[in-house]
Amino acid sequence: xxxxxxxxxxxxxxxxxxxxxxxxxxxEDVIKYRQGLYQVVAWQNRTLGGMVKGQIPFNxxxxxxxxELIADLAAVAPGAFAPxxxxxxxxxxxxxxxSDAAGFKKVMDSFQAESTKLAQVAKGAKxxxxxxxxxxxxxxxxxxxxxxxxxx
Amino acid sequence: xxxxxxxxxxxxxxxxxxxxxxxxxxxEDVIKYRQGLYQVVAWQNRTLGGMVKGQIPFNxxxxxxxxELIADLAAVAPGAFAPxxxxxxxxxxxxxxxSDAAGFKKVMDSFQAESTKLAQVAKGAKxxxxxxxxxxxxxxxxxxxxxxxxxx
Numbered sequence: 088x089x090x091x092x093x094x095x096x097x098x099x100x101x102x103x104x105x106x107x108x109x110x111x112x113x114x115e116d117v118i119k120y121r122q123g124l125y126q127v128v129a130w131q132n133r134t135l136g137g138m139v140k141g142q143i144p145f146n147x148x149x150x151x152x153x154x155e156l157i158a159d160l161a162a163v164a165p166g167a168f169a170p171x172x173x174x175x176x177x178x179x180x181x182x183x184x185x186s187d188a189a190g191f192k193k194v195m196d197s198f199q200a201e202s203t204k205l206a207q208v209a210k211g212a213k214x215x216x217x218x219x220x221x222x223x224x225x226x227x228x229x230x231x232x233x234x235x236x237x238x239x
Numbered sequence: 240x241x242x243x244x245x246x247x248x249x250x251x252x253x254x255x256x257x258x259x260x261x262x263x264x265x266x267e268d269v270i271k272y273r274q275g276l277y278q279v280v281a282w283q284n285r286t287l288g289g290m291v292k293g294q295i296p297f298n299x300x301x302x303x304x305x306x307e308l309i310a311d312l313a314a315v316a317p318g319a320f321a322p323x324x325x326x327x328x329x330x331x332x333x334x335x336x337x338s339d340a341a342g343f344k345k346v347m348d349s350f351q352a353e354s355t356k357l358a359q360v361a362k363g364a365k366x367x368x369x370x371x372x373x374x375x376x377x378x379x380x381x382x383x384x385x386x387x388x389x390x391x
Binding site for chain 1: 271272277279285304311
């Protein structure tokens with residue numbers, strides 16, 4: 088019912104399409120998966136942020152690989168927000184993820200688009216200045232979601 | 240020192256090469272990242288296993304995407320076993336990961352090779368029978384590591 092409602096609201100049924108494992112999963116398993124996924128995103132972002140800030144020597148291949156992995160995870164991330172995974176284990180996911188599904192989809196789409204673009208820009212980048220602008224665009228999408236859809 | 244020793248043992252310095260964020264990371268952060276990474280692997284494997292077992296309708300594109308994500312994570316997984324991340328938070332990682340670095344590298348290499356091959360086989364697979372054999376080869380690599388390098 089809730090699935091159908093969200094699909095109708097979005098005019099699409101693809102938001103959660105990347106999660107055929109849904110039907111079998113307990114909410115606490117979805118939450119564990121979700122938190123695991125963002126642990127990997129955060130870790131890979133250490134590489135990106137560290138290079139952009141000059142704390143780690145810039146390496147285009149390593150930067151591109153980290154950005155690509157984040158983009159791949161961004162592509163499946165919507166599947167980590169199953170409608171009934173708003174509780175079942177401690178979670179910072181806010182109810183707005185499900186009550187404002189269209190707004191949430193918008194930030195998730197940006198997260199995916201900007202991380203994908205970052206991976207593309209990084210490939211063959213000559214120096215860190217070549218990725219700096221797009222890194223800024225990418226990191227803004229993290230903040231947009233954290234500000235509106237995650238408890239402090 | 241330990242880094243150098245392992246590199247010497249392996250005749251390579253690439254095992255942990257995918258983790259430029261190492262230097263800044265606390266052991267507990269590495270452990271959280273590692274566990275998050277394997278949460279994502281396990282979740283994506285629900286899709287693979289569910290399809291192979293006939294619990295989820297087979298979809299070649301979804302299967303390939305899950306296998307690809309696992310292969311991408313397998314590529315960076317060695318970086319989640321920093322030498323000092325044997326303690327600092329509860330972990331099932333066994334000391335053999337570091338004391339038998341060559342043996343551990345072997346199972347990690349298989350994990351990466353077989354998941355990569357699985358993603359290739361899945362692309363354009365006509366039915367689940369086309370992926371069944373390679374799925375078996377892949378899942379064996381999971382077991383090989385769990386049996387020897389993870390506490391029960």
